[in-house]
Amino acid sequence: xxxxxxxxxxxxxxxxxxxxxxxxxxxxxxxxxxxxxxxxxxxxxxxxxxxxxxxxxxxxxxxxxxxxxxxxxxxxxxxxxxxxxxxxxxxxxxxxxxxxxxxxxxxxxxxxxxxxxxxxxxxxxxxxxxxxxxxxxxxxxxxxxxxxxxxxxxxxxxxxxxxxxxxxxxxxxxxxxxxxxxxxxxxxxxxxxxxxxxxxxxxxxxxxxxxxxxxxxxxxxxxxxxxxxxxxxxxxxxxxxxxxxxxxxxxxxxxxxxxxxxxxxxxxxxxxxxxxxxxxxxxxxxxxxxxxxxxxxx
Amino acid sequence: xxxxxxxxxxxxxxxxxxxxxxxxxxxxxxxxxxxxxxxxxxxxxxxxxxxxxxxxxxxxxxxxxxxxxxxxxxxxxxxxxxxxxxxxxxxxxxxxxxxxxxxxxxxxxxxxxxxxxxxxxxxxxxxxxxxxxxxxxxxxxxxxxxxxxxxxxxxxxxxxxxxxxxxxxxxxxxxxxxxxxxxxxxxxxxxxxxxxxxxxxxxxxxxxxxxxxxxxxxxxxxxxxxxxxxxxxxxxxxxxxxxxxxxxxxxxxxxxxxxxxxxxxxxxxxxxxxxxxxxxxxxxxxxxxxxxxxxxxxxxxxxxxxxxxxxxxxxxxxxxxxxxxxxx
Numbered sequence: 001x002x003x004x005x006x007x008x009x010x011x012x013x014x015x016x017x018x019x020x021x022x023x024x025x026x027x028x029x030x031x032x033x034x035x036x037x038x039x040x041x042x043x044x045x046x047x048x049x050x051x052x053x054x055x056x057x058x059x060x061x062x063x064x065x066x067x068x069x070x071x072x073x074x075x076x077x078x079x080x081x082x083x084x085x086x087x088x089x090x091x092x093x094x095x096x097x098x099x100x101x102x103x104x105x106x107x108x109x110x111x112x113x114x115x116x117x118x119x120x121x122x123x124x125x126x127x128x129x130x131x132x133x134x135x136x137x138x139x140x141x142x143x144x145x146x147x148x149x150x151x152x153x154x155x156x157x158x159x160x161x162x163x164x165x166x167x168x169x170x171x172x173x174x175x176x177x178x179x180x181x182x183x184x185x186x187x188x189x190x191x192x193x194x195x196x197x198x199x200x201x202x203x204x205x206x207x208x209x210x211x212x213x214x215x216x217x218x219x220x221x222x223x224x225x226x227x228x229x230x231x232x233x234x235x236x237x238x239x240x241x242x243x244x245x246x247x248x249x250x251x252x253x254x255x256x257x258x259x260x261x262x263x264x265x266x267x268x269x270x271x272x273x274x275x276x277x278x279x280x281x282x283x284x285x286x287x288x289x290x291x292x293x294x295x296x297x298x
Numbered sequence: 299x300x301x302x303x304x305x306x307x308x309x310x311x312x313x314x315x316x317x318x319x320x321x322x323x324x325x326x327x328x329x330x331x332x333x334x335x336x337x338x339x340x341x342x343x344x345x346x347x348x349x350x351x352x353x354x355x356x357x358x359x360x361x362x363x364x365x366x367x368x369x370x371x372x373x374x375x376x377x378x379x380x381x382x383x384x385x386x387x388x389x390x391x392x393x394x395x396x397x398x399x400x401x402x403x404x405x406x407x408x409x410x411x412x413x414x415x416x417x418x419x420x421x422x423x424x425x426x427x428x429x430x431x432x433x434x435x436x437x438x439x440x441x442x443x444x445x446x447x448x449x450x451x452x453x454x455x456x457x458x459x460x461x462x463x464x465x466x467x468x469x470x471x472x473x474x475x476x477x478x479x480x481x482x483x484x485x486x487x488x489x490x491x492x493x494x495x496x497x498x499x500x501x502x503x504x505x506x507x508x509x510x511x512x513x514x515x516x517x518x519x520x521x522x523x524x525x526x527x528x529x530x531x532x533x534x535x536x537x538x539x540x541x542x543x544x545x546x547x548x549x550x551x552x553x554x555x556x557x558x559x560x561x562x563x564x565x566x567x568x569x570x571x572x573x574x575x576x577x578x579x580x581x582x583x584x585x586x587x588x589x590x591x592x593x594x595x596x597x598x599x600x601x602x603x604x605x606x607x608x609x610x611x612x613x614x615x616x617x618x619x620x621x622x623x624x625x626x
Contacts, residue, residue, distance in 0.1 A: 116366045148402050150362060176436045179466035205467045212468060215496035
């Protein structure tokens with residue numbers, strides 16, 4: 001099997017163009033020199049040194065990206081998303097694409113050591129690169145390990161606007177990702193593939209979690225109900241009804257959206273109780289996006 | 299470890315006065331059966347001693363930063379038995395620990411195997427009062443494998459087991475933890491199920507296990523909720539701990555909860571059971587706890603050394619007086 005499952009050379013060229021456009025002359029020149037040196041010597045020590053040193057030379061300002069550039073990246077690797085990244089992160093991700101894939105063992109060993117010695121921003125860059133790394137199935141265990149991290153930017157690099165987890169994680173690891181995102185108060189609306197990977201086990205975990213929160217007198221993120229849309233059952237219907245009768249408008253709207261998307265007749269029938277909200281959903285003015293906009297935390 | 303929520307600068311300032319709750323619990327003795335002191339400062343030891351904490355258990359857990367080699371595990375276990383125990387003794391607090399491979403790090407199979415190899419060396423050491431904290435985090439097959447293997451170790455050593463129940467999918471994780479312990483032939487009275495809440499407590503008690511509650515801001519229990527639990531379920535087999543660690547947590551959670559229970563009219567005997575003696579009874583099944591050792595407070599000399607080091611940093615004066623709650 002080919003190491004890369006997309007056109008890595010083309011991606012590398014596009015990313016380089018974005019880096020050059022966002023970088024200043026000195027930083028660009030330094031990166032070009034390091035690339036030249038890497039082509040000539042290809043030593044792991046040089047590779048690692050450059051990876052680590054990148055922010056010293058590129059700076060850490062947030063990049064801008066044109067609509068055309070965004071389009072190109074999306075077509076090459078659907079869901080791959082670099083908006084809001086800092087230049088050092090983008091440069092590090094690009095740099096990872098320069099490592100030779102001629103020997104899989106050496107490649108995996110090099111990345112393993114990079115992960116093990118990485119500080120927070122390096123980890124964020126490494127996990128941000130997941131959708132672009134060769135041999136995609138090799139990063140499943142590493143990704144589940146990253147989800148266990150308690151460092152916010154590391155979690156976010158995996159959980160938010162990253163297509164890799166939805167595509168490759170087995171169901172238990174995926175469910176942990178979602179639960180941990182909720183637990184650590186991430187904006188779960190930004191999890192790529194949220195609807196497609198919803199499942200009955202996750203729905204059960206989410207209702208149990210809501211019961212704990214309620215018993216403790218705590219609130220529940222309205223967005224978490226979204227994953228129940230295709231898993232409404234007689235067992236969780238009382239929860240949907242409770243949320244539908246909440247004093248918080250975002251919760252009522254979330255429950256109504258679940259009912260509107262559900263094919264379970266008793267859930268659908270609940271919409272009759274909230275004709276105003278149902279009308280907004282029918283008109284397209286109330287969506288999960290609008291609920292997310294209202295409740296977004298991070 | 300969770301969000302900062304509504305904390306303000308004001309909440310984080312040290313109190314300029316002696317808190318009133320100390321009056322309510324004057325003369326009471328407390329045992330905190332779960333607190334990660336290696337993540338805390340000596341100021342915390344002082345405050346705990348002043349509030350009446352006479353002994354504590356430090357379970358082996360995760361440092362926040364994943365470990366990448368066996369040596370760091372060995373050093374960590376050794377520090378719980380060595381430097382940390384010494385540090386506690388300098389404040390008149392008797393330090394015990396539980397030793398185990400935590401659930402998060404059980405997912406690194408190569409490392410987990412290496413840890414299993416050194417565990418028997420550590421769990422028989424003096425003052426190790428249980429295997430812990432073990433159990434589930436993500437509830438993966440590897441977590442289950444090493445949970446089971448450690449239950450076997452505990453059984454062979456006749457040690458209590460301190461179970462960490464998961465933050466996510468908690469209810470089912472708690473049930474599964476208990477089912478598996480019974481499957482391995484461990485009796486419920488040897489198992490302390492930790493981090494309970496309103497949704498798990500009933501089943502844990504009904505099945506005869508010890509139910510521990512962690513008073514930890516935002517993510518676990520608040521102490522007003524704890525008062526309600528004791529009012530509803532009584533004091534049998536219930537214990538309170540702080541699980542204070544590197545997160546926003548409170549090493550005085552046990553004395554503060556005792557004060558709140560007192561204020562709420564809970565019987566003094568019940569308070570004593572849930573903040574001291576139940577935990578002593580549960581973990582004394584290890585044969586490693588002697589309550590007479592809790593009276594070492596009279597003989598503190600902070601000038602003592604451990605491997606040539608003292609807890610006093612450059613220029614600090616030793617604190618030998620333990621009779622004031624004011625820290626100047």
